[in-house]
Amino acid sequence: MPLDVAVTVRRGTFAVDVAFSAQDGETVALLGPNGAGKSTVVEALAGLVPLEAGHVRLDGVSIDALPPERRPIGIAFQDALLFPHLSVLENVAFPLRARGTRADPARADALEILGELAPRVRTDTKPADLSGGERQRVALARALVTKPRLLLLDEPLAAVDVSGGPELRALLRQTLATFEGPRVLVTHDPVEATTLADRIVVLEDGRVTQTGTPSQIRAAPRTRYAADLVGVNLFVGSLRPGEAGAGDLDTADGTVTVPWPDGIRRNPIDDVIATLAAADIALHAERPEGSPRNVLHGPIEEIAILGDRARVRVRTSPLLVAEVTTGSVERLHLETGIDVWASFKAVEVHLVVPTAPPDTL
């Protein structure tokens, strides 16, 4: 396994004990709430805190005893953390200069990667003069300038304002896709994790509570946190104006009716992400009467019990995971294989809309 991590780090009374691995070309998201120990794992990988036990192996070679400057890791941080007193170019050249590369070659490499990732950013400006999205582009360039073996992204979208989010998400996806080694994405944002990662490692209170693909975790979350955050239904597709001021979101697997976003012209929009909490979906044995805009029909594929709640995966188009009480499961006689009706209101669906078409990036 190219990346193999099993670390125990003690922080006062708080202990972080985390193990995960990643293949080349695989993006693993460490997802957890604030205080779960995500930053500690980042620090352990980067070599900023000593391990109490365990190892960090890259291509089978242990790197946990190496100082940070000897580790082949590229890091981009939350809030970008570009050095405010250095120019864009000096910021990007920093990891090379810190590793002893001479000024001229470091400058040339920095200019080259800036040309790829942030072609419209002036290299002699200070970070304060950049937009949030531009800062993240420069931060990505700084992470990749050493041609690292492992790419580590620490909450890369956390500080970007809403308007820059979709554009940057597209850049992140593209950057992750072209990076050949293992990639680790540390985030508290389930949408970021589910849209960017191949696998999610759920981290709570210093421990891994679940590991799996986004759809595995959505279908059968093991903890309340995973159910509430990762367990949301996610729709990706293009949005077109629909009836009565609403919109229709065409996914690869069926259409859902959603509210039209405020202040956006009623033209089709590509690359829209929408989320729907599992608890906002109602299940019915018969076709429901009344007003819900979305009524879908299909067989139950799986029922997973979590405490007094049950998560029910229904093979509708698109696929839905509903969360109902175990009481409802009994009352409706829900079981794998039977057909049910699922309904939800358009207003329960939350949209993430890009403001610029992706091809202008």
Add this chain to the structure above:
Amino acid sequence: MRRALPLPFTVLAILGAGFVVLPVVALVIRVPWGEARHALEGVGASTAFRLSLEVSLAATAISVVVGIPLAWTLARITFPGRSVLRAMVVLPVVLPPVVGGLGLLEALGRGGVVGRWLYSALGIQLTFTTAGAIVATTFVAMPLIVLATESGLRSIDLRYERAGAALGGSPWYVMRRVTLPMIAPQLAAGAVLTWARALGEFGATITFAGNLAGRTQTLPLAVYQARETDPGGAVLLSLILVALSLVVLIALRGRLAEAR
């Protein structure tokens, strides 16, 4: 927006301002402008001026070189007795300089605790030398750069240093390329204040290094001596000190405003 102050307040403020401004105005009025050149020569102004620059700049340089690492230690490292050490570092600011001078004498004077050894083993004598004046001045002025550096180090976002380390910077590289440049405004302000304090130092210097023209007699000491023999020259020298200090403080205000 302008807001009117209550009248008694305004009166008190005017009184306070007058109290501060009056002595300077008095100096300007009492300067014997007609015989200024002659008076300046009489009190050895140019020698004292040159010596003052030399001593204050050397003291500032030493304060910066020693004071920044000291501030670093106080700000970043936890060790037993840290708060006591911090208090002692700041002590010269509030101590009467003559007490500091006396302490230096007992420590580094020819018969002092360390001075005795310095003299017998290395033949170094600090009292009554320019080096002694620099030592005394450094003792009094250094706390200012330490305080400025420490407050700068406490105010910066530690995540930048962490980022610098994670991006491959050794501790020394991060200090040089990240931390020190980020607190540069505070360092500059601290150094200027240190220099201004060094320029005005009197008590510790005269106690420890004596008052020897051309060797330890800086501008303040020259003023003190001329006060008895040549009051006009003393006033002139005083005015030079006032002008120098005022220029520094006004320049510093601009810098501090820049650093927010």
